[in-house]
Amino acid sequence: MPVSEHEVRVLTKRFDLPNSASIDTYLAHDGYQAFEKALKQMTPESILEELKRSNLRGRGGAGFPTGMKWGFVPKESPKPKYIVCNADESEPGTCKDRLLMEKDPHQLIEGILIAGVVVGSHQGYIYVRGEYRYLLEILDRALEEAYARGYLGKNILGTGFDFELATHTGAGAYECGEESALLESLEGKRGIPRIRPPFPAVVGLYGGPTVLNNVETFSAVPAILREGGEWYAQLGTPRNGGTRLFVLSGHVNRPGVYELPMGFPLRKMIEEVGGGILGGKKFKAVIPGGSSTPVLTADALDTPMDFDSVAKAGSMLGSGAVIVMHEDTCMVKVALRLMQFYAHESCGWCIPCREGTDWLSKTLHRFHSGGAREEDIGLIEHLAKNMLGRTFCPLGDAAAMPVISFVKKFREEFEMHLSGRPCPFESKQEPATVSR
Amino acid sequence: MQFTPQLEDKLKKLMRNYPIKRSALIPMLLFAQDEQGFLSQETIAEIAGRLELTVPQVEETISYYSMLRKKPAGKYHLQVCTNISCLLRGGEELFEHARKKLRLAPGETTPDNLFSLEEVECIGACAWAPAIQVNYQFHHELTPERFDQLIRELERSRT
Numbered sequence: 001m002p003v004s005e006h007e008v009r010v011l012t013k014r015f016d017l018p019n020s021a022s023i024d025t026y027l028a029h030d031g032y033q034a035f036e037k038a039l040k041q042m043t044p045e046s047i048l049e050e051l052k053r054s055n056l057r058g059r060g061g062a063g064f065p066t067g068m069k070w071g072f073v074p075k076e077s078p079k080p081k082y083i084v085c086n087a088d089e090s091e092p093g094t095c096k097d098r099l100l101m102e103k104d105p106h107q108l109i110e111g112i113l114i115a116g117v118v119v120g121s122h123q124g125y126i127y128v129r130g131e132y133r134y135l136l137e138i139l140d141r142a143l144e145e146a147y148a149r150g151y152l153g154k155n156i157l158g159t160g161f162d163f164e165l166a167t168h169t170g171a172g173a174y175e176c177g178e179e180s181a182l183l184e185s186l187e188g189k190r191g192i193p194r195i196r197p198p199f200p201a202v203v204g205l206y207g208g209p210t211v212l213n214n215v216e217t218f219s220a221v222p223a224i225l226r227e228g229g230e231w232y233a234q235l236g237t238p239r240n241g242g243t244r245l246f247v248l249s250g251h252v253n254r255p256g257v258y259e260l261p262m263g264f265p266l267r268k269m270i271e272e273v274g275g276g277i278l279g280g281k282k283f284k285a286v287i288p289g290g291s292s293t294p295v296l297t298a299d300a301l302d303t304p305m306d307f308d309s310v311a312k313a314g315s316m317l318g319s320g321a322v323i324v325m326h327e328d329t330c331m332v333k334v335a336l337r338l339m340q341f342y343a344h345e346s347c348g349w350c351i352p353c354r355e356g357t358d359w360l361s362k363t364l365h366r367f368h369s370g371g372a373r374e375e376d377i378g379l380i381e382h383l384a385k386n387m388l389g390r391t392f393c394p395l396g397d398a399a400a401m402p403v404i405s406f407v408k409k410f411r412e413e414f415e416m417h418l419s420g421r422p423c424p425f426e427s428k429q430e431p432a433t434v435s436r
Numbered sequence: 437m438q439f440t441p442q443l444e445d446k447l448k449k450l451m452r453n454y455p456i457k458r459s460a461l462i463p464m465l466l467f468a469q470d471e472q473g474f475l476s477q478e479t480i481a482e483i484a485g486r487l488e489l490t491v492p493q494v495e496e497t498i499s500y501y502s503m504l505r506k507k508p509a510g511k512y513h514l515q516v517c518t519n520i521s522c523l524l525r526g527g528e529e530l531f532e533h534a535r536k537k538l539r540l541a542p543g544e545t546t547p548d549n550l551f552s553l554e555e556v557e558c559i560g561a562c563a564w565a566p567a568i569q570v571n572y573q574f575h576h577e578l579t580p581e582r583f584d585q586l587i588r589e590l591e592r593s594r595t
Binding site: 080089090091092093094095098125129130131132133134166168169170171172173174185186187188189190191206247248249250251255256257287291321323325329333334337338341344345347 | 453455456457458459460461462463465466487496497500501502503504518519520521523524525557558559560561562563564565569572573574
């Protein structure tokens with residue numbers, strides 16, 4: 001795995017140790033200290049205070065403050081409370097949770113345990129996407145170790161606290177990364193989103209209050225309790241605490257997963273961390289936070305990569321997946337391939353999403369194959385804008401926002417496709433197709 | 437219907453994890469498919485019975501998940517990612533190459549049942565693109581040459 005001198009290794013600090021996934025390695029390097037502290041020396045309130053001080057925000061994509069989210073779980077509940085870890089990493093461009101589970105599964109388990117202490121839950125699940133089968137084996141081994149050493153099970157560390165944790169596999173569905181669809185899937189059903197409110201913190205898994213966070217979010221919690229919320233906060237920018245595992249992919253010389261401070265400048269990330277643009281070509285565009293976030297152009301390269309600054313630049317930090325494109329990239333082709341993805345993954349529950357993604361995919365295909373009419377540019381905008389805010393879950397917006405940005409920022413490329421000939425960027429190639 | 441002792445053991449552990457039976461459905465289907473190659477009507481009925489579900493309840497769940505299949509795939513199921521990060525690094529060309537090399541259309545299996553081919557959405561290997569999965573095994577940073585080499589190795593391991 002490539003490394004960079006700019007990295008600040010907090011969550012990844014044990015990655016290069018031999019047998020980094022074993023509990024012995026973990027215990028020899030600060031492992032389970034934060035959990036022990038949480039269990040024996042802290043109260044749920046003081047843990048939440050520390051989390052709020054840390055400015056940790058959800059790493060799955062939405063960037064919601066973690067301390068606040070955990071605080072929404074009611075203290076008293078007639079139904080059992082659950083902790084669910086979203087390890088359904090499927091946002092195109094994103095492969096960071098995979099490494100966190102492969103290299104340091106105990107860090108994740110410890111974060112989940114701390115959530116259990118805070119909200120008074122005694123059962124957790126790690127929902128792993130089906131394609132990550134090898135991680136199920138690594139995680140199950142780590143869980144066995146944690147049970148054997150008394151960090152999971154009954155009367156943990158003699159404190160009377162009980163916690164059971166199990167892995168659960170998905171079977172191929174992007175939509176199951178959405179929190180309410182994930183819960184449906186965990187209950188053995190089709191991954192159809194639920195209407196909110198009520199939010200999972202109040203009515204979640206099996207109708208019980210549920211804490212649901214991304215792998216990276218849980219994995220950040222042990223370091224925060226160990227070193228202090230203030231320490232974590234100062235690694236980043238105001239209101240954006242800590243580090244982030246950025247996934248650099250596409251046209252850079254050194255693609256990879258890099259742990260960098262929140263607010264790291266985008267230009268520096270591409271040029272220095274990623275080693276610049278592939279083949280010495282010119283930069284054209286970057287998708288800053290996974291395929292569901294609007295595309296940015298050269299004028300946004302000075303953006304600090306934190307939730308608020310990227311939002312100000314007109315996009316989203318999302319899952320931290322930075323996808324770089326050079327001058328030879330056809331933006332119509334990229335928009336088309338992404339829309340085919342959303343059309344394939346739309347669960348079909350909400351009509352604006354099911355129909356919108358399909359019609360957008362057909363319209364973009366028409367552009368790419370040379371059959372588009374001038375009014376089709378407006379048609380794309382019309383279709384996409386009519387999806388925004390009209391669906392149960394964010395998949396509709398996730399499909400619509402990027403395509404609106406592609407048309408807005410690369411209108412001339414759409415116009416170039418109106419000559420009646422196939423894509424000017426690649427005359428000989430067939431358009432992307434996805435088998436169903 | 438009888439499952440192998442290994443699968444029975446897996447299913448038994450699985451059932452202990454949840455307060456409601458249906459939660460075990462998706463992992464159970466996938467683990468059964470791993471062993472049997474696909475989900476036969478017999479397997480579907482057996483799992484439905486064990487979880488106190490109807491066959492249509494199981495069928496409607498299967499139809500939602502792209503990894504669950506009711507027809508056999510090849511011994512080596514090749515899944516080529518062409519989503520954005522792979523696309524930018526030659527994933528589509530790799531998929532075309534695979535089609536020609538194996539003389540397969542997407543979804544087809546070779547006559548000797550050794551290989552089947554599928555174009556898939558993002559598999560979470562974006563920093564090591566282009567990538568494919570052979571069954572559950574990841575293969576990163578593939579070129580057409582390295583793909584051919586992989587195919588040769590898999591052909592050799594047939595015996």
